[in-house]
Amino acid sequence: MIHLDDTHDPNRRSWVESANDPDSDFPIQNLPIGIFSGRSGQLRAGMAIGDSIFDISVAHARGWLTGDAAKAAEAAKSCLLNELFALGHRPLRELRWQVSALLDRRGALREHAQAAREVLLHDRSKCTMHLPVHVGNxxxxxxxxxxxxxxxxxxxxxxxxxxxxxxxxxxxxxxxxxxxxxxxxxxxxxxxxxxxxxxxxxxxxxxxxxxxxxxxxxxxxxxxxxxxxxxxxxxxxxxxxxxxxxxxxxxxxxxxxxxxxxxxxxxxxxxxxxxxxxxxxxxxxxxxxxxxxxxxxxxxxxxxxxxxxxxxxxxxxxxxxxxxxxxxxxxxxxxxxxxxxxxxxxxxxxxxxxxxxxxxxxxxxxxxxxxxxxxxxxxxxxxxxxxxxxxxxxxxxxxxxxxxxxxxxxxxxxxxxxxxxxxxxxxxxxxxxxxxxxx
Amino acid sequence: MIHLDDTHDPNRRSWVESANDPDSDFPIQNLPIGIFSGRSGQLRAGMAIGDSIFDISVAHARGWLTGDAAKAAEAAKSCLLNELFALGHRPLRELRWQVSALLDRRGALREHAQAAREVLLHDRSKCTMHLPVHVGNxxxxxxxxxxxxxxxxxxxxxxxxxxxxxxxxxxxxxxxxxxxxxxxxxxxxxxxxxxxxxxxxxxxxxxxxxxxxxxxxxxxxxxxxxxxxxxxxxxxxxxxxxxxxxxxxxxxxxxxxxxxxxxxxxxxxxxxxxxxxxxxxxxxxxxxxxxxxxxxxxxxxxxxxxxxxxxxxxxxxxxxxxxxxxxxxxxxxxxxxxxxxxxxxxxxxxxxxxxxxxxxxxxxxxxxxxxxxxxxxxxxxxxxxxxxxxxxxxxxxxxxxxxxxxxxxxxxxxxxxxxxxxxxxxxxxxxxxxxxxxx
Structure with a gap:
């Protein structure tokens, strides 16, 4: 019943070094989603990776997310995740796969991602986290x-x-x-x-x-x-x-x-x-x-x-x-x-x-x-x-x-x-x- | 503590005749607010008057609502009344006053209103009523x-x-x-x-x-x-x-x-x-x-x-x-x-x-x-x-x-x-x- 895939592979390492610390809550195998704001105060959807936050909107704007993952990034633009969650597992799964590949030390697009790290990654300790959804019930x-x-x-x-x-x-x-x-x-x-x-x-x-x-x-x-x-x-x-x-x-x-x-x-x-x-x-x-x-x-x-x-x-x-x-x-x-x-x-x-x-x-x-x-x-x-x-x-x-x-x-x-x-x-x-x- | 005003005056009568029926739930002294749709299926905010519904958006578009009442009509455009309710009593009170004056048999603007009755009033029996708010809690x-x-x-x-x-x-x-x-x-x-x-x-x-x-x-x-x-x-x-x-x-x-x-x-x-x-x-x-x-x-x-x-x-x-x-x-x-x-x-x-x-x-x-x-x-x-x-x-x-x-x-x-x-x-x-x- 449980289908594990590459995202769970314990040998996977990220080029974000803090994510490879065995004590980190947020290795490349996790990639939880949330809503954060940085210094500008603007809310965005991101995924935690080591001591950083991966900015989904930046990856989307650069065209690195395709198919269902792009759809997920689009739905997350409202900075509340209700709309994205309403789409069910598939777009989020695809998003997690593609972000995992972007952050993978051996991923195909990693050089692009790494070159953009100044805008793509935010220092988690300097960001404020928000309620990820409007809790209707x-x-x-x-x-x-x-x-x-x-x-x-x-x-x-x-x-x-x-x-x-x-x-x-x-x-x-x-x-x-x-x-x-x-x-x-x-x-x-x-x-x-x-x-x-x-x-x-x-x-x-x-x-x-x-x-x-x-x-x-x-x-x-x-x-x-x-x-x-x-x-x-x-x-x-x-x-x-x-x-x-x-x-x-x-x-x-x-x-x-x-x-x-x-x-x-x-x-x-x-x-x-x-x-x-x-x-x-x-x-x-x-x-x-x-x-x-x-x-x-x-x-x-x-x-x-x-x-x-x-x-x-x-x-x-x-x-x-x-x-x-x-x-x-x-x-x-x-x-x-x-x-x-x-x-x-x-x-x-x-x-x-x-x-x-x-x-x-x-x-x-x-x-x-x-x-x-x-x-x-x-x-x-x-x-x-x-x-x-x-x-x-x-x-x-x-x-x-x-x-x-x-x-x-x-x-x-x-x-x-x-x-x-x-x-x-x-x-x-x-x-x-x-x-x-x-x- | 209770301040009654003209809207409660028992002598007030409407030019909408069905509202003067003593058995009507919706005389001119009431004017409850709700969200309705007519044949077009489009949702609008309205007030019940006799057998009819007064279309707030039409009155607003004609410029008959002023000050806080216009503000109320503006807030009601979303076709959920949360935004209007958030403004508290005053805009709704002003809206009810002004609609009451428009529907009053002796009101100053009644001739304009009466002339527009084909678009201003909807037959209540042909309309569908909706939940008036998004119930957050x-x-x-x-x-x-x-x-x-x-x-x-x-x-x-x-x-x-x-x-x-x-x-x-x-x-x-x-x-x-x-x-x-x-x-x-x-x-x-x-x-x-x-x-x-x-x-x-x-x-x-x-x-x-x-x-x-x-x-x-x-x-x-x-x-x-x-x-x-x-x-x-x-x-x-x-x-x-x-x-x-x-x-x-x-x-x-x-x-x-x-x-x-x-x-x-x-x-x-x-x-x-x-x-x-x-x-x-x-x-x-x-x-x-x-x-x-x-x-x-x-x-x-x-x-x-x-x-x-x-x-x-x-x-x-x-x-x-x-x-x-x-x-x-x-x-x-x-x-x-x-x-x-x-x-x-x-x-x-x-x-x-x-x-x-x-x-x-x-x-x-x-x-x-x-x-x-x-x-x-x-x-x-x-x-x-x-x-x-x-x-x-x-x-x-x-x-x-x-x-x-x-x-x-x-x-x-x-x-x-x-x-x-x-x-x-x-x-x-x-x-x-x-x-x-x-x-």
């Missing part, structure tokens, strides 16, 4: 079963893993307008918090239990018409690429507001994504079987069952969360890793989420963002929110500099990274999603 | 307390009115992509239904408990920046107009999926609105105090409390639901009214919903659609969904032709209408939202 799932168990026990002690969990890929609609790209400040939200005594008046003020949630996001490519479900065997055709996603959460507000209709103000003050869209094609070498079910677990219903997708349902992505407190920031200490997890720990696969989302007829649109839900792992150092990691704030995390944290404090910066490793392949990464709390 | 509240009590008792017997209900204007994010204008077919959604025996395998198939929910919707005008709440005293500045809203619901799917994150597939197969946006200005004579709290009810928290809005918090809108079965359709019988309610029966006002929505920093955008939640009244003939009206399907509704209904069957058409009456004023209406079920 944002859905967040709850597919991390270790999260559902742990957070459930803290938020809903009487029913930690709901009866429907192993049948229904549970999801809810999130707020699209407040999705933004990595970077900048996150304002601590005001809201109602649970009454101090049952039946009493709720407290009101800035959230005292501000948290992150470590998730992956994926973007819809070609959508579906209202009333026409996407079958699971076709779902991969509609998933164009992936990102890291921080579902900022206010636990006190959430606990008080969420019954019976789900989270609202506790989430809609902001959701952040890593700005580079790692294309599904680039992730092919890192696909793994869906999480294996326990012996007592039910088989998915037919519409969620697909032999092919059961084989390549998951993705092996090592995830990491770092924290830099205000004190560390002042003292020029870099963030410390507070947990690790892996995208393998999802009970439901992206294809299952997509098939479920549309089975009742809901129409997906190009550029829709879908979050997986928090991806905790089975061990205590893989719990992927402060709520879980600190057992609801009861067991603070101890940092190397002597500070400790229950929930997030003002000035704390949270950074997620993600990386795919597989023996015989060049590792590829996601860049980062980073945000700092302000009071 | 759709939020649905739960502000009908009689609905919350009744539906709660059926869906969540252990906790019919949640502990937070009288403190929190409960809301959730709905699906924006599947919001559409009145008319056409609603496909019965597939989905998982509760297992026949607890712990068993869920059933899968077309929903057997398909339902409507009678709601009002309102549109956001000028939005707010992320992180900057709208204070309740300012909320009315951000609410541009109102519509009727049918929150189609699949009760069996809802019951099984909704814990813990709220409704998803049970709602996202389609939400329908009446296509005419009745401007907040036109509704001023029909504002009423917010629903009076019971003696045991808590006062709203400060951010939800506003003296002005407490006085003009609600709107008196008589609501009606009609049903036409397939048999009635075949036999040319019109729909029969199965229930009546009133928008007064909302525990939380639109201003409270808006203030709550933004208090944590969530950014609203022009054209965002906000539903009130189902507006049931206190008596059994005011229960505004089949779930409530039939006590969960147990007590079917008996129709005059001998048919009966628990939930909706294929071929059933549901139609909502709404009308404002007040002694000394001309009644204004909302038109309708209508949809037929297909299997």
């Amino acid at each position: 944002y859905t967040d799932f709850y597919a991390g079963i270790y999260h559902a168990r742990t957070a459930g026990a803290l938020l809903i002690p009487e029913d930690p893993l709901p009866a429907n969990y192993k049948w229904v890929p549970i999801g809810y609609h999130g707020r699209a307008s407040s999705v933004r790209a990595s970077g900048g400040m996150v304002r601590r939200p005001l809201g109602q918090q649970p009454p101090s005594t049952p039946g009493g008046k709720p407290n009101f003020g800035a959230s005292e239990r501000l948290d992150f949630e470590l998730e992956m996001g994926f973007y819809v490519g070609a959508g579906n018409a209202l009333g026409e479900p996407i079958e699971i065997g076709e779902a991969h055709r509609h998933i164009i690429g992936y990102c890291l996603l921080n579902d900022w959460s206010a636990r006190d507000i959430q606990r008080w507001e969420m019954f019976p209709l789900g989270p609202f103000l506790s989430k809609n003050f902001g959701t952040m994504v890593s700005p580079w869209v790692v294309l599904a094609d680039a992730l092919l070498p890192f696909r793994v079987p869906a999480m294996s079910r326990g012996n007592d677990d039910p088989a998915p219903l037919n519409y969620l069952l697909d032999t092919a997708d059961q084989r390549i349902g998951g993705i092996d992505i090592a995830l990491s969360v770092g924290l830099q407190t205000a004190k560390m920031h002042r003292e020029n200490e870099t963030s410390v890793e507070i947990l690790q997890s892996n995208a393998r720990h999802l009970y439901w696969t992206p294809a299952q989420m997509l098939a479920h989302h549309t089975v009742g007829g809901c129409n997906l649109e190009a550029g829709d963002l879908i979050g997986t839900g928090t991806i905790s792992g089975p061990t205590v150092d893989q719990l992927s929110s402060m709520l879980e990691l600190t057992f609801g704030g009861m067991k603070p995390v101890h940092l190397p500099n002597g500070e400790q944290r229950g929930f997030l404090e003002n000035g704390d910066e949270v950074v997620f990274t993600g990386k795919c490793h597989r023996k015989g392949f060049v590792s590829i990464g996601f860049g980062e999603v980073r945000g700092r709390i302000e009071g | 759709y939020t649905d509240f739960y502000a009908g307390i009689y609905h919350a009590r009744t539906a709660g008792a059926l869906l969540i017997p252990e906790d019919p009115l949640p502990a937070n209900y009288k403190w929190v204007p409960i809301g959730y994010h709905g699906r924006a992509s599947s919001v559409r204008a009145s008319g056409g077919m609603v496909r019965r959604p597939l989905g998982q239904q509760p297992p026949s025996t607890p712990g068993g395998k869920p059933n899968f198939g077309a929903s057997e408990r398909l339902d409507f929910e009678l709601e009002m919707g309102f549109y956001v005008g000028a939005g707010n920046a992320l992180g900057e709440p709208i204070e309740i005293g300012e909320a009315h500045r951000h609410i541009i107009g109102y519509c009727l809203l049918n929150d189609w619901s699949a009760r069996d799917i809802q019951r099984w999926e909704m814990f813990p994150l709220g409704p998803f597939l049970s709602k996202n197969f389609g939400t329908m609105v009446s296509p005419w946006v009745v401007l907040a200005d036109a509704l001023l004579p029909f504002r009423v105090p917010a629903m009076s709290r019971g003696n045991d009810d808590p006062a709203p928290l400060n951010y939800l409390l506003d003296t002005a809005d407490q006085r003009i918090g609600g709107i008196d809108i008589a609501l009606s639901v009609g049903l036409q079965t397939a048999k009635m359709h075949r036999e040319n019988e019109t729909s029969v009214e199965i229930l009546q309610s009133n928008a007064r029966h909302l525990y939380w006002t639109p201003a409270q919903m808006l203030a709550h929505h933004t208090v944590g920093g969530c950014n609203l955008e022009a054209g965002d659609l906000i539903g009130t939640g189902t507006i049931s009244g206190p008596t059994v003939d005011q229960l505004s969904s089949m779930l409530e009206l039939t006590f969960g399907g147990m007590k079917p509704v008996h129709l005059p032709n001998g048919e009966q209904r628990g939930f909706l069957e294929n071929g059933d058409e549901v139609v909502f209408t709404g009308k404002c009456h007040r002694k000394g004023f001309v009644s204004i209406g909302f038109g309708e939202v209508r949809g037929r079920i297909e299997g």
